[in-house]
Amino acid sequence: MNEQKCTPKTNYRRGAAYAHNIAVYIGAILDPEREFMLSRLQRALVRTMREDITAREAQCLELYYVQQRNYRQISAQLHINVSTISRNIQRGEHKLNRVLDLAKAILGQDVPAA
Secondary structure (H helix, E strand, O other), rough: OOOOOOOOOOOOOOOOOHHHEEEEOOOHHOOOHHOOOOOOHHHHHHHHHHHHOOOOHHHHHHHHOOOOOOOOHHHHHHHOOOHHHHHHHHHHHHHHHHHHHHEEEHHHOOOOOO
16 A cells, blocks of 8 residues: 655644744754844844743744744644643743733834734
């Protein structure tokens, strides 16, 4: 029997632009070398996010948005329940958005949204 390898696709809840912005911030949070490619405002936001987001949330966000894995793949890699993966991603997104919303309110500028 001929079996085809089926790779599940990751469908982002908020669209590709949202996924790209999250991937940029998570990449900068996890890799200080990439931080210098960002504007001064974005670097300040990344430093704030480093303090707010837990290591596990950052790891789940990186696997989901940067490496484009789905919840089951992340669960298998980290040996964590799928519901815990979902919760970590939601909490991480919420914290990222909270920092970006605060920056928008303080600066009155259009900050690249996550």
